[in-house]
Amino acid sequence: MINLRSQTISGSEVLPLIDGGKGISISNGETCGAWAAAGAVGTFSAVNADSYDENGNVVPQIYHAKLRTERRNELIRYAIAGGIAQAKIARERSGGKGRIHMNALWEMGACEEIIEGILQEVGGYVHGVVCGAGMPYNLAELASKFSTYYYPIVSSARAFSALFRRSFKKYTEFLGGVVYEDPWLAGGHNGLSNAENPLTPANNYLRIVAIRKLMNEFNLQHLPIIIAGGVWWLSEWEDYLDNKEIMPIAFQFGTRSIITTENPVAKAWHSKLMSLKKGDVKLTSLSPTGFYSSAVYNKMLGDLLERQNRQVAIVEESSFIINFLGRGINVDPSRRDDVKAWMQEGFTEAMITPDGTLVFVTPEQAKQIVSDQKSCVCCLSVCRFSSWCQHRGSTGKIPDPRTFCIQKTLQAIAHGGDVENNLIFAGHEAYRFGEDPFYANGFIPTTSQLVDRIIAGY
Ligand SMILES: Cc1cc2nc3c(=O)[nH]c(=O)nc-3n(C[C@H](O)[C@H](O)[C@H](O)COP(=O)(O)O)c2cc1C
Ligand code: SF4
Numbered sequence: 001m002i003n004l005r006s007q008t009i010s011g012s013e014v015l016p017l018i019d020g021g022k023g024i025s026i027s028n029g030e031t032c033g034a035w036a037a038a039g040a041v042g043t044f045s046a047v048n049a050d051s052y053d054e055n056g057n058v059v060p061q062i063y064h065a066k067l068r069t070e071r072r073n074e075l076i077r078y079a080i081a082g083g084i085a086q087a088k089i090a091r092e093r094s095g096g097k098g099r100i101h102m103n104a105l106w107e108m109g110a111c112e113e114i115i116e117g118i119l120q121e122v123g124g125y126v127h128g129v130v131c132g133a134g135m136p137y138n139l140a141e142l143a144s145k146f147s148t149y150y151y152p153i154v155s156s157a158r159a160f161s162a163l164f165r166r167s168f169k170k171y172t173e174f175l176g177g178v179v180y181e182d183p184w185l186a187g188g189h190n191g192l193s194n195a196e197n198p199l200t201p202a203n204n205y206l207r208i209v210a211i212r213k214l215m216n217e218f219n220l221q222h223l224p225i226i227i228a229g230g231v232w233w234l235s236e237w238e239d240y241l242d243n244k245e246i247m248p249i250a251f252q253f254g255t256r257s258i259i260t261t262e263n264p265v266a267k268a269w270h271s272k273l274m275s276l277k278k279g280d281v282k283l284t285s286l287s288p289t290g291f292y293s294s295a296v297y298n299k300m301l302g303d304l305l306e307r308q309n310r311q312v313a314i315v316e317e318s319s320f321i322i323n324f325l326g327r328g329i330n331v332d333p334s335r336r337d338d339v340k341a342w343m344q345e346g347f348t349e350a351m352i353t354p355d356g357t358l359v360f361v362t363p364e365q366a367k368q369i370v371s372d373q374k375s376c377v378c379c380l381s382v383c384r385f386s387s388w389c390q391h392r393g394s395t396g397k398i399p400d401p402r403t404f405c406i407q408k409t410l411q412a413i414a415h416g417g418d419v420e421n422n423l424i425f426a427g428h429e430a431y432r433f434g435e436d437p438f439y440a441n442g443f444i445p446t447t448s449q450l451v452d453r454i455i456a457g458y
Pocket of ligand 2: 288372373375376377378379380382383384385386388404405406407408
């Protein structure tokens with residue numbers, strides 16, 4: 001047994017264990033309520049969450065409007081209805097125990113409007129709002145307005161310092177803690193900065209110490225640092241527990257909590273996770289958000305990574321000219337043989353990128369890319385794939401065919417879509433499902449069994 005003491009989180013004494021928010025619809029009211037019922041903290045995702053009709057069926061998020069800006073309004077309505085529905089389920093399932101948190105991607109489209117819309121209806125059920133993927137400066141004011149605790153997700157002391165000095169210092173009453181997410185290990189989007197090398201992980205412990213020092217400086221010594229990214233057996237974290245340099249701390253699980261009976265992901269997703277080997281999760285910069293993210297290496301990720309290799313630079317003058325939409329484009333003549341080979345393999349369509357290159361795809365891929373870009377529903381504040389920008393309507397850049405519509409693929413995978421051709425976010429320790437005896441013979445624990453196992457140190 002490890003020495004795991006309960007802690008005050010979002011105003012109540014609970015286990016210092018948190019199920020991290022997972023969009024789209026992977027952590028929901030059911031999973032969140034189950035974690036809370038186990039005396040811990042559950043988080044439902046408010047990223048385009050599912051809502052239900054009067055028969056309890058999921059309302060398909062179908063978009064009717066012709067104009068992109070009108071589809072955005074439809075998305076906001078779906079998202080608010082979904083968040084309200086999940087909060088109500090979480091509340092009911094929790095039986096009033098534990099804590100209920102809500103997660104949103106700060107750079108999702110209309111994030112503040114959606115959080116506000118949900119809190120206006122069910123603010124009393126939501127004890128904390130957790131935001132990452134971006135710098136949630138306005139989160140402090142927004143959550144405090146509803147007397148809801150708020151939690152930024154950061155990957156460095158520098159990010160927290162900027163948030164605190166510019167905004168949070170005015171709203172310390174409802175700051176609930178700081179989630180430190182290891183950007184080299186955690187599943188989903190992460191806060192790796194451009195100055196950091198995706199291949200060279202930094203010392204996790206030193207980064208946490210730096211955050212604690214800063215929190216002490218800001219008089220926040222009583223608030224927990226919630227450690228996320230690569231957490232599996234707590235017995236491996238014993239030197240972090242009761243460690244005066246960093247305490248109080250709590251732990252957030254993202255990948256491990258996907259395999260429970262309450263989690264909605266399909267059997268095929270479970271099987272995929274169980275089959276992973278070390279190194280099968282990749283940290284890439286392919287997301288249309290522009291953030292780094294970690295996901296399972298499957299056909300979709302493989303195709304996108306290969307696509308990046310089929311690029312040729314556009315140059316001022318050249319003896320090598322490629323036909324692009326009826327006009328000739330000069331490209332690097334030294335790549336003539338490569339381009340010829342790509343074309344022979346069926347990658348006959350050239351598409352222009354915002355980085356002054358042409359990328360080669362099959363005619364079917366080209367058609368799909370254009371169709372997905374046209375169907376954009378503005379799920380992000382800024383999107384590299386479609387050039388959507390919620391402040392100006394467009395980023396002014398060429399839409400980037402090297403990335404993809406994250407809304408489309410995450411909705412698909414959340415609702416039974418194919419695990420090879422959709423994005424599966426996962427942390428780098430996901431291979432441990434296949435090695436951990438807890439999951440032997442396909443055992444799927446209930447959340448309560450998982451929490452007991454975690455408390456036992458395994
Ligand atoms: C499938 C999946 C989806 C995720 N989606 C989100 C999300 O929407 N918002 C968020 O803040 N974090 C998201 N995360 C990150 C988790 O909340 C958690 O912090 C992270 O997975 C912890 O690292 P671990 O995967 O090593 O446990 C996601 C993680 C996974 C695996
Ligand atoms: S193209 Fe897709 S990912 Fe990009 S903003 Fe539109 S809906 Fe979202």
